[in-house]
Amino acid sequence: MGTLAIDIEGEGVDSDIYFDLGFKGLGKGVVGTPRILSLLSSLLEKSVQKNETESETVNFKDTVAIFHGLRAPTISIQHYIDRIFKYAGCSPSCFLVAYIYVDRFLQRTDVHLTSLNVHRLLITSVLVAAKFIDDAFFNNAYYARVGGVSTAELNRLEMSFLFSLDFRLKVTVNTFQRYCSQLQKEYRDIHQIERPIRVCRIKDSWPSKSDTQCAPTISR
Template sequence: MAKLRFEVSIDFFRLAMATLAIDTEGVDSDIYRALGFKELGKGAVGTPRILSLLSSLLEKSVQLNETESETVNFKDNVAIFHGLRVPTISIRNYIDRIFKYAACSPSCFLVAYVYVDRFVQQTDVHLTSLNVHRLLITSVLVAIKFIDDAFFNNAYYARVGGVTTAELNSLEMSFLFSLDFRLQVTVNTFQRYCSQLQKETSDIHQIERLIRACGIKDSWPSKSDTQRAPTISR
C-alpha cells in the first residue's frame, strides 16, 4: 500500500510539472539580469549571482536561529530533515556543488528558495545547520523537476547532495506533502522574490559603505554577519 501511494503521488507530481511550469518572460529584465538569470542558462559556465545571495541569506538565517535557540527551545516539527551532525561543507560550497553537478537552470535556485520559504511557514520549522543542507538539496530537486525540461534521477541527485537515494526519496515525499503539492510559482511571485533578494543586497551595500566611511572595523561583524534574510529566517 505504501508503494502504491508513493507511485500515485509521483504521477501526480509529474502531471503538475507538465501543466504548471513557470513562465519567467514577464519578470523585470533588470532584476532578472542582476541576479544572473539572463546571461547564464542551463549548463552555462559561470556562477550566477543568485547563488551567493541565497547562501548568504541562508547562512544568516541559520546564525540567527541558532543564536536564538540558546534561549528558546525550538521543536523540530519535521524530524526527517534533522541530521545527526553538522555537515563539514559550508552552505555556500554546498549550493555551488549542486549548481555545478546538477546542470540545472539558475532559476531553479530562486524557485527552491520560494519552496523553502513556504515549507518554513507551513511547518514552523527553524532553519539550522542540522537541517538546511537537506532542505536545500530537496527543494532544488523539486524545483528542477518542476521547471526544467530534463533532469537526472534521484540516485544522481542523492550523490550530489551526499545522501542515500532512499533518504532523498523520503525527503522529497515529506517535502511535497508538507507543501500540499503547492508547487506553482507565478510570475508575480517569482518577481517579488527576485526584488526581495535585490533589496536585501542593496541594504547590505549601504551598511558596508557606512562602516567604511566611519572607519569601523573590529567592533562590527563581518559581511556575512550583516546580511539579513526576509521571511525565510524563522
C-alpha cells in the same frame, strides 16, 4: 539542463533583475556563476546564524525532524550550493524556485533553519524545483550522490517535503518577481547595514570519484 517553465518576460517584470541575478545572459559555452547562488547562500547563512543564536535562549520545537541530522555537515552552504549547481545541471531559476519552496515549507511547518537541516532542505527543494520547472533533470539517485545522502533518504525527504507543501508547487510570474526583488533588497540591506534577516522568506559530467568524497558530510 532544462529551461525555466515560468515566463520571465511577462508584463511588469523588470528584466534587469534577471540579468543581475544570473537568470539570463549565461548561454551555452559561457563560463560564469549566477549571482543568485552567492546571494542565496549569504541569506541562508545569516538566517541559520540568527536562528542558532536565538536557540540558545529559546527552545525551538521543529515539527519535521526527518530533515535534521545529528551533526552539522562539514561543507559550507556556499560550497554545497555551488556543488549542486555544478553537477545537477539545473537552470539557475531552480534555485530561486527552491528558495520559494523552502519559504513555504518553513511557514507551513514552523521549522527553523539551522546547520542541522539546511543542507537537506536545499538538495530536496532543488530536486523538486528541477522536476517541476525544467524540461529535463537527473533522477533521485544522481541527486542523492551530488547531495551526499543515500537514495532511500532523499526519497523520504522528497515525499515529506511535498506533503508539507500540500503538493502546491506552482510559482506565478508575480511571485517569482516578488521574491527576486525581495532577495535583492535584503541582500543590499545586509551588506549596507549588516543586519541579520528575520527568516528565509520570501550535466557537465558525472561527479568524479574525488568530488564525491563530500558524501559522508551529510550524515546522521
